[in-house]
Structure formats: C-alpha cells, structure tokens
Amino acid sequence: MTADCAIFGFSGDALRVLLVRRAVEPFKGVWLLPGGAMQPDETLEDTATHLLRNLVNVENVPIHQVATYSSPDRHPVRRVITTSYFALVSPEDHDPIAREYLDRVKWCPVEQLPELGFDHRLILHDAYEALKDELRQQPLAFHLLPDSFTLKEAQEVYESILGEELDRRNFRRKILAYDFLINTEQKKPGVKGGPELYRIDDAKLGQYLQ
Amino acid sequence: MTADCAIFGFSGDALRVLLVRRAVEPFKGVWLLPGGAMQPDETLEDTATHLLRNLVNVENVPIHQVATYSSPDRHPVRRVITTSYFALVSPEDHDPIAREYLDRVKWCPVEQLPELGFDHRLILHDAYEALKDELRQQPLAFHLLPDSFTLKEAQEVYESILGEELDRRNFRRKILAYDFLINTEQKKPGVKGGPELYRIDDAKLGQYLQ
DNA sequence: CCAAAAGTGTTTCGGATACACCCATGC
DNA sequence: GCATGGGTGTATCCGAAACACTTTTGG
Numbered sequence: 001m002t003a004d005c006a007i008f009g010f011s012g013d014a015l016r017v018l019l020v021r022r023a024v025e026p027f028k029g030v031w032l033l034p035g036g037a038m039q040p041d042e043t044l045e046d047t048a049t050h051l052l053r054n055l056v057n058v059e060n061v062p063i064h065q066v067a068t069y070s071s072p073d074r075h076p077v078r079r080v081i082t083t084s085y086f087a088l089v090s091p092e093d094h095d096p097i098a099r100e101y102l103d104r105v106k107w108c109p110v111e112q113l114p115e116l117g118f119d120h121r122l123i124l125h126d127a128y129e130a131l132k133d134e135l136r137q138q139p140l141a142f143h144l145l146p147d148s149f150t151l152k153e154a155q156e157v158y159e160s161i162l163g164e165e166l167d168r169r170n171f172r173r174k175i176l177a178y179d180f181l182i183n184t185e186q187k188k189p190g191v192k193g194g195p196e197l198y199r200i201d202d203a204k205l206g207q208y209l210q
Numbered sequence: 211m212t213a214d215c216a217i218f219g220f221s222g223d224a225l226r227v228l229l230v231r232r233a234v235e236p237f238k239g240v241w242l243l244p245g246g247a248m249q250p251d252e253t254l255e256d257t258a259t260h261l262l263r264n265l266v267n268v269e270n271v272p273i274h275q276v277a278t279y280s281s282p283d284r285h286p287v288r289r290v291i292t293t294s295y296f297a298l299v300s301p302e303d304h305d306p307i308a309r310e311y312l313d314r315v316k317w318c319p320v321e322q323l324p325e326l327g328f329d330h331r332l333i334l335h336d337a338y339e340a341l342k343d344e345l346r347q348q349p350l351a352f353h354l355l356p357d358s359f360t361l362k363e364a365q366e367v368y369e370s371i372l373g374e375e376l377d378r379r380n381f382r383r384k385i386l387a388y389d390f391l392i393n394t395e396q397k398k399p400g401v402k403g404g405p406e407l408y409r410i411d412d413a414k415l416g417q418y419l420q
Numbered sequence: 421c422c423a424a425a426a427g428t429g430t431t432t433c434g435g436a437t438a439c440a441c442c443c444a445t446g447c
Numbered sequence: 448g449c450a451t452g453g454g455t456g457t458a459t460c461c462g463a464a465a466c467a468c469t470t471t472t473g474g
Contacts, residue, residue, distance in 0.1 A: 001291060040282070040289070041282050042282065043281050043282065044278065044280040065278065067275060070211075070248065070253045070255070070293070072252065081248075081254070083278045151453085152452085167436095168452095168454095169438095169439085169454085169455075169456085170436070173455095174436090187444090187445090189445095191445080191446085192444080192450085192451050193444055193445055193452035193453035193454080194443090194446095194452090194453070195445095195452080361427095377466085378427095379428080379465095380463070380464065380465085382426095384463090400472095400473085401425075401472080401473085402472050403425035403427085403473090404426070404470090404471050404472050405426055406427085
C-alpha cells in the first residue's frame with residue numbers, strides 16, 4: 001500500500017509537477033510521481049505529507065485525495081495498491097532532494113511530460129483534473145503567491161493551473177468579491193501602470209477552503 | 211484491504227441503502243455497509259462488483275469510487291484500509307441474502323439510519339454526497355425505472371435521491387433536452403391527467419454516462 | 421362537473437462572458 | 448509624449464429558477 005503524490009508547483013512561468021527518477025530496478029531510469037509505502041501506524045495522508053516534507057521541505061500544505069488504483073498488474077513485481085493525492089506548493093521553497101532509491105528529481109512543466117512508469121501517466125492525469133476542479137470551486141492557490149502580490153500575478157497563477165486565459169476584468173471582480181484580499185494601498189514599483197499590491201487575510205481565506 | 215459499498219436503492223417511496231449486520235465479533239450485532247476483502251488477483255472494483263452480485267444479484271451496474279480510509283484505528287482488531295464505492299440499483303431486483311458472517315440484511319431509508327459500526331457513518335455520508343453530486347451532473351438514475359415510465363415517476367426518483375423537491379416544469383424541460391427519452395405515444399392508464407409514457411434509448415443514454 | 425394531475429410557455433434572476441474607456445507608469 | 452499595462456463600469460448572454468394557464472382524466 002503506497003501513497004503517490006502529484007506535487008504541483010508554480011514557479012512564475014508555468015505549472016510544473018515534481019517527478020522523480022528511479023535508481024533501482026524495476027523501472028530503473030524511469031520517471032515517476034513520488035510515492036512512498038504506508039507505514040504501520042500512519043495514515044495514507046501521513047505518508048503523502050511525509051513525501052512533501054522530504055522532497056520539498058514544506059509543512060502544513062493541504063493535500064487532496066484523488067483516487068485509489070488497484071489493478072493487480074499495475075506493478076510488475078509485486079502487488080501494490082496506491083492512493084493518489086495532489087498538493088500545490090511553491091518550487092522556490094526548497095530544491096527537491098534526490099535520496100534513497102532515486103537518482104534525479106525535477107520540476108517538469110505539465111505540458112512537457114516524459115514517459116512515466118507504471119500507470120503514473122493516468123494517475124497524474126486524474127490528479128491534474130482534480131486540481132483544476134478544485135481550483136474552480138475554491139481559492140486554493142493563494143499560498144503560492146508572495147506576501148504581497150498584484151492581481152495580475154494572481155491571475156497568472158490561475159491561468160497556469162487551468163491552462164487557459166482569463167479575462168482580466170472578470171477575474172478581478174471574481175476574486176475581489178472574496179473578503180480575504182486586503183489592498184495594501186501600495187503600488188508595485190518597476191511595473192508600468194503602477195499595479196496595487198494586495199495581501200491575504202489568512203483567517204478569512206481559511207474559511208473558504210475545504 | 212477491503213472495498214465497502216454503499217448500495218443505494220429506490221423502491222418507489224424513499225431512497226434506501228443496503229445495510230448488513232455482523233454475526234461475529236468484533237462489532238457483532240452492529241449494522242454496517244457491506245464490504246469484502248480484496249482477493250489476490252482482483253481489483254477493488256472487482257471486489258465491489260462481487261458484493262453487488264452476492265448481495266442483490268445484479269450485474270453490469272456501474273460503480274463509482276468515492277474515497278479511501280486508512281486511519282490506523284478505524285478497525286479495532288487489525289489494520290484495515292478500505293476503499294468505498296457507491297452503486298444505484300432497484301431493490302425489487304432481488305431480495306438481499308444474508309450469508310457467511312452476516313445475520314441480517316436490510317434496505318434502510320437514508321433518513322432513518324441506525325448507528326453504524328467502524329467509521330461507516332462517515333463513509334456512507336461521503337458516498338451519499340458523491341451520489342448526489344454525480345446525479346446533478348449526469349442522468350445516472352434511469353436504469354432504476356421500469357421499461358416505460360412517466361416523467362412524474364422519473365422526477366420522484368430524482369427527488370428521493372437528492373432529498374429535495376423539484377419544479378415539475380423545469381425538471382421536464384431539463385430531461386427532455388436529452389435525446390435519450392423516447393415518447394411511446396401511449397398514456398399510462400389509471401392515472402388522472404393521462405400522463406405520457408416514455409422509454410429509454412439505451413445507446414444514447416450511455417453517451418451521457420461517465 | 422369537478423377535483424387532481426399532466427402538458428405547455430413566459431418571466432425573472434444571477435452568474436459568467438464580452439467588451440470599451442480612462443488613468444498611471446516606464447521609457 | 449507615447450506605448451504599455453492597470454483600474455473601473457456596462458451590456459449581453461445563458462442556464463436556472465419562479466411562476467400561471469389550459470387540457471386530460473378518474474371519480
């Protein structure tokens with residue numbers, strides 16, 4: 001029993017997902033989603049949370065269960081049932097660390113995926129769809145932004161995740177309708193137009209999540 | 211590793227869910243959702259499908275995965291991870307059969323649930339929410355109806371599942387917008403108003419499912 | 421005939437979309 | 448000063464919801 005995690009990150013340009021490369025057989029040299037075996041006294045959520053801590057060194061990032069995959073032949077050697085999760089983090093937080101049975105770790109743009117081992121292509125596809133569904137229903141991407149940010153930057157996060165362009169004015173109205181956005185009354189220097197900087201009221205944002 | 215299944219049935223009056231009562235310890239005499247252990251060469255979907263065949267003798271009923279529960283203490287004796295599914299069947303198809311470690315099986319109205327063992331109250335709650343979400347998005351309840359039926363009967367199925375009353379005219383327009391409903395040009399006798407009977411084009415209905 | 425239920429069409433509302441103008445800044 | 452981007456408001460569209468009248472049938 002394992003937990004596989006699609007760790008999505010936004011780095012300022014494109015949405016990326018963390019991939020690892022196995023250093024041991026089977027599937028040596030093949031790219032995979034990071035995964036870990038569930039330990040005797042932990043939940044699958046614990047397992048996924050440990051992955052996040054070990055690979056990208058983040059704590060308290062919400063994880064979302066997606067689905068469970070149980071085909072008997074999905075792993076060529078032994079029976080492995082896996083439950084998938086997704087999480088959203090900022091890649092800058094920490095460089096991913098290759099360790100144990102992995103020899104490489106990389107942030108891969110979701111539009112330029114290599115071949116993935118096992119059934120991880122399917123798992124990633126399902127996780128990405130779940131991420132988009134969630135983002136359309138609740139504002140779960142604001143922890144990717146710096147302490148203060150412009151609405152343009154927030155919009156770029158949304159567009160990168162959803163993979164589509166959004167109307168600037170409609171996006172603005174939609175997220176300003178929330179009350180967790182606080183106008184700092186300051187303008188971001190060095191940018192034409194002088195965009196206003198906003199920050200998040202964490203307590204109020206939390207009310208919209210989950 | 212087990213699969214637990216919330217088997218929902220519509221019997222003409224209210225939405226019901228199939229509950230079983232354990233005949234052995236632990237939790238002897240306690241009501242539960244039916245569940246089964248995954249066998250070595252089957253998927254969890256297979257396990258859930260076998261439950262449906264053994265308990266209510268139906269085949270080819272679509273099942274929907276809901277979530278996986280892995281808390282170490284959810285089962286008092288040993289570690290059991292379970293993946294939940296829901297399915298929609300017609301209770302008239304077959305009387306449920308008590309066998310093996312069960313001494314009773316019943317169709318229980320979802321509004322009058324007894325105490326459930328383990329964490330099955332939570333599992334059932336999640337499954338019911340998933341059922342409602344799915345029904346709002348796709349017409350997955352028409353196999354509960356007889357070969358020919360009135361729109362009123364179809365509406366009652368929807369209302370029982372969703373637990374809310376629907377506007378007759380809006381409901382009518384919404385489902386007539388689909389092209390899988392065929393007017394048989396016959397009227398149902400014995401009912402005031404002389405409602406028209408419809409039947410389903412299975413091939414076209416299938417296009418809207420999944 | 422009359423009560424009850426079925427068939428039909430219109431209005432309204434809210435959210436989402438599309439779109440145009442003015443203002444602020446960097447160069 | 449001018450090109451680029453930011454801030455603001457309005458018209459439109461679409462699906463959902465609310466709603467009233469006529470027709471058909473059983474009693």
